[in-house]
Amino acid sequence: MQLSTLEKLNEARSARRAAVVVNDTSSGRAQAFIEGEAFPAEWEAAISETLRSGRPKLSALDERSIFINVYLPPPRLVVIGAVHISQALARLAPVAGFDMTIIDPRTAFATAERFQAIELLADWPEDVLPTRPLDRYTALAAVTHDPKIDDYPIRAALEAGCFYVGALGSRKTHASRVERLRSAGVSQEAIGRIRAPIGIDIGAASPAEIAVAVLAEIIEALRHRDPAEQGHAT
Amino acid sequence: MTNDAKMLDPLEIAEAWHGQGRAVALATVIETWGSAPRPVGSHLVIDGEGNFEGSVSGGCVEGAVVGEAADVIASGLPTVLEFGVADETAWRVGLSCGGRIRVYVERIDG
Numbered sequence A: 001m002q003l004s005t006l007e008k009l010n011e012a013r014s015a016r017r018a019a020v021v022v023n024d025t026s027s028g029r030a031q032a033f034i035e036g037e038a039f040p041a042e043w044e045a046a047i048s049e050t051l052r053s054g055r056p057k058l059s060a061l062d063e064r065s066i067f068i069n070v071y072l073p074p075p076r077l078v079v080i081g082a083v084h085i086s087q088a089l090a091r092l093a094p095v096a097g098f099d100m101t102i103i104d105p106r107t108a109f110a111t112a113e114r115f116q117a118i119e120l121l122a123d124w125p126e127d128v129l130p131t132r133p134l135d136r137y138t139a140l141a142a143v144t145h146d147p148k149i150d151d152y153p154i155r156a157a158l159e160a161g162c163f164y165v166g167a168l169g170s171r172k173t174h175a176s177r178v179e180r181l182r183s184a185g186v187s188q189e190a191i192g193r194i195r196a197p198i199g200i201d202i203g204a205a206s207p208a209e210i211a212v213a214v215l216a217e218i219i220e221a222l223r224h225r226d227p228a229e230q231g232h233a234t
Numbered sequence B: 001m002t003n004d005a006k007m008l009d010p011l012e013i014a015e016a017w018h019g020q021g022r023a024v025a026l027a028t029v030i031e032t033w034g035s036a037p038r039p040v041g042s043h044l045v046i047d048g049e050g051n052f053e054g055s056v057s058g059g060c061v062e063g064a065v066v067g068e069a070a071d072v073i074a075s076g077l078p079t080v081l082e083f084g085v086a087d088e089t090a091w092r093v094g095l096s097c098g099g100r101i102r103v104y105v106e107r108i109d110g
Helices: A003-014 A041-053 A084-095 A147-160 A171-183 A188-192 A207-223 B003-007 B010-019 B062-075
Strands: A019-024 A030-034 A057-061 A064-071 A076-080 A099-103 A119-121 A138-142 A164-167 B024-033 B043-047 B052-054 B079-083 B100-107
Touching: A003 A019, A003 A030, A003 A064, A003 B010, A019 A041, A041 A057, A041 A064, A064 B024, A076 A084, A076 A147, A084 A099, A084 A207, A138 A147, A138 A207, A147 A164, A147 A171, A147 A188, A164 A207, A171 A188, B010 B024, B010 B043, B010 B052, B024 B062, B043 B062, B052 B062, B062 B079, B062 B100
Parallel strands: A076 A099, A076 A138, A099 A119, A138 A164
Antiparallel strands: A019 A030, A019 A064, A057 A064, B024 B043, B024 B100, B043 B052, B079 B100
16 A cells, blocks of 8 residues: 555544545555545445445455455544533543544533543534534533533434434433423434433443443444444444 | 544554654455454554554454564565464464454555
């Protein structure tokens, strides 16, 4: 593989763009292609298939062995609420490979001192999300308990097809949330996708333990997606 | 990608090592059968001194891949390696999990 091919691939990966590399394993030739580019006719079908499935593909062509590797954007985690649980998540999520962003308009919570080395935006989700759209490689966890802050991003995440949408709150809190979303016109199917109470059931008690339970639930959602949408780790 | 993840990312490391003037080979799992520890597409990056980052198995065959990578770095010719079940009596390198994998090893040129 030429260095220029590796550089093109790494650049696409850091810009969160899906990419493939077509390798001829006999000659060592390799070409990188980015999602949205025009692909050469002979590879178009195979490249489109790997981008759609997220699965690399090994095939034979005229006695050559061709390996197409695929690189989907790394999963991202957007947390609504700069609370105690988020502080623990801010340390755990990067180790598990997630890009993490915290959004909270309450400046008393959203301080750089409480959150180091994490992107922290002290603004309303209504103002932030239009400029930084959610996508299907993104998980959203809403943990403020405050409908004024949480409801908008939850709806936005359901509309964007985020692979995980979780909301903190007791069953009672969630029941009122469901009522509000329903009156706002959100479909029953979409509401059913919200994971609440948030986190897998490991009896988590402390904020750090709840963060582990939430991260585990996010990883489960990522890895148990429809195989046609499943990402793959390098 | 987070800084923590980037520090462990074989492709970022491959580019950085090359930038430091080190000879670099990239190993990639291209096929698996049965129970394999790392999925197809996984990378291991190796330099001319035998330093490596990433993984193509659970640590079972990395040593052998690193050895072969030295030849690939010297010749510039890519190769495909195949590893099967470990045979302890023969001291053969292999996978204790019972799977089989094929690993493509190439040099980064530029």
